[in-house]
Amino acid sequence: MLKSLASRFVHVFIYSMTGRFFLILIGGIIVCAAFALSLAAYEGKNMLYQVRLRHLTERVEQIVLTLELxxxxxxxxxxxxxxxxxxxxxxxxxxxxxxxxxxxxNPDIEASTALSKVLGDAKKVLAYQHTGLDCPVRPDGFKRNESSANVQSSSTSKCRIIFATLNDGTAIRIDVATPAESLPPPFRVDFLPYLGLFLLCVSLLAWFVANLATRPLRKLAYAAHRVGLSLGQQADEEKLPEDTGPAEVREAAIAFNTMQSQIRHFVEERTYMLAAIAHDLQTPLTRLRLRLEKVSDAALRDKLINDLSVTLEMIKEGLELSRSLNEGEPFEMLDLDSLIDTICNDATDAGLEVTQSGRVGVPVMARPNALRRCISNLVENAVKYGQFAHVIVKREGQKVIISVIDGGDGIPEDQLLRVLEPFKRLEDSRSRESGGTGLGLTIARNIAEKHRGSLRLRNICAGGLGLEAIVEMAIV
Structure with a gap:
């Protein structure tokens, strides 16, 4: 529990820009407030000292004049x-x-100077500061019914000692109690509620400003994430508002919407081009196949027909790759367990060795046909290169993990990422006779990424197992 809270705190306040803005703002405000408070306390202390010094000179002057009269x-x-x-x-x-x-x-030169100006140099004024039990105690703060014996505090007190000479030459000593110095506001108990209220207000203000500053970035990040999911669809509603926010935010929104529109048009044009090429090639290839049937040399005829079939298969998989990049199928709630059951049963009915284990137990948000194509490609790839396929489904938190394990020899570690690229086949580790164009894993990866997930490969090489293809995707 504590580890989870600590991880959440680090994610919110350290890694996220909102948290960093919040910490910087509240830290800066607190530092500035502490500096201002310290400066105010310093100036207040100096002012209080001057006020008390003036009060001291007035009291001593009144006492001296009274005694002289x-x-x-x-x-x-x-x-x-x-x-x-x-x-x-x-x-x-x-x-x-x-x-x-x-x-x-201790000599108090400032008090001596102030008193000499008021009383005159003839009074021979000397002022000292003293701390001890022999200092007089101010009566304020004590109960009125206390005896004079109890008024004297048992703790040490501060006072000023003034020596002066009256007009008739009589020497006097005046001990004046010094008021106790109060603590500055941050250290007083009565100031704590105000300090707490100040920190609360500052925290709310800092969090509001941090959210206000990072909200456009979050919208931009969300829109950027949705670009890949919305390509091929009419997704005008996904555009960022171009007439709200500061000028910099509006400019960024306009630039992003323009980029998104250009990317969508580019993908659509590429898809149309591939579709047109495939459509236009189908007719001449069909005529070519019919004419090849008339070739008298049987061996040559079989080779030509085989090459033609490979060409048609490449065109088909090329179109599948294009559709995986520009999928227009909408998302809907899907029973993933039923989908995998259907895929495995269809493969078994086709004579393939496919087994299954694990359940998700909850519906997921997905594109049914696209996800079916993704899992089917992984199953077919496992059977083609590893003799059998074992599908494992499990749920971890808010993620679904689909693993497809085969019994092949695996793939070299340095080639695990390479085989996910288009038209990449490892003939040294896979049989050339198995066929294929090297697009199956690429199509599966693209579909997984469209579902806010990922596809990765890893070698097992234990217990007769070879390669494991792992698809991770969010439930919602």
């Missing part, structure tokens, strides 16, 4: 009030910079 005896009360807002004020002289750095205090 407050008598020294009341400054302690002001410091107690500010402690409730996450700001701790301590009236102590600043420690040395080296000592502060050993305690984990």
């Amino acid at each position: 407050t008598p020294q005896t009341a400054r302690k009360q002001v410091a107690d009030i500010t402690s409730k807002t996450g700001v701790r004020v301590d009236f102590s002289a600043p420690e040395s910079t080296k000592l502060l750095q050993t305690k984990g205090y």
Whole structure:
């Protein structure tokens, strides 16, 4: 099951152009969205830092101005009030910079510069960043009924430490709690539903665009496949629409329809030419046969009549080859088991050694006369060159496999494809006395291909068996 799903996934998303378009589109959109989100998060972080820095300078300025306007005896009360807002004020002289750095205090030059511009250089402002348990905690986010002892978080907090000097020379230290930095959107739990919705919308859009882009190619491929099946028929309905789609698609449709029409006309003209030649040759050949009967030399007469019969047989098989390429018979549902039974029984009645095994059990879509000719050619070929024929029929998924096995010597491996070509006979492996023009297998192959199938040969060379001709075709 897993192997089948994996194979289906590879076929849809790796080998098919639709799947590749889909992966490229969704991958590109996600990468661009991630880049844009990262850029927005970076810019947002910088903006948030500037806003917080301005907020810090305003709070520190308010505290400093308030303390300067407050008598020294009341400054302690002001410091107690500010402690409730996450700001701790301590009236102590600043420690040395080296000592502060050993305690984990890192100079914040940007904050020092901003505060100096607001308060003035006379305030001797120095700002540091610090992380530790001694930092004040912002009260927001805690329950109102919690005691002040519980407000202090047990986890490490961040804060800014500002040292300054008031107008009267009093040194102060202001510890300001730094708000906790939130995670960027992709890493927040509350953002996951939106991320899922975004991915769903992007996937639907990418799949729609991929199908829209590859639909003309699928239509073109289907029409190209149907060209071979529709030759010799009135198949105007198989033409691609020439007035829909983008300009490139319309041009391709026009070119394809023109090519299809030219091929059909060419095949029809060739068929008419062969039919005309065969028809015109029949009369003089018949007269020639009658005149040959009057030849007094019996041996010469027999040779001439034999040559004439071979010529007539070649003309007949040539016409059969032409019909296999330009078959006009319509497709219909066919009981393949009954057809094969009839072929084998007729061959047996004619004195040929033909046996059969296997069943399909379902009807198939086929051209009855053409398929009969295909299987009959294989059976006759097997009996002619291999003394007997054994027909095996079986079903594999949505395919039907018809095997015709003979008892001959087989064919050299390097000649298995060659014998499927027209007028190819292997006299070194087949008897010259058996006759034939070398068109039987070619006709069978053409008919199999017209049924969206194939014909292949393989040597068995075991148990008195020789060559196996295998026809594979779709059920529907």
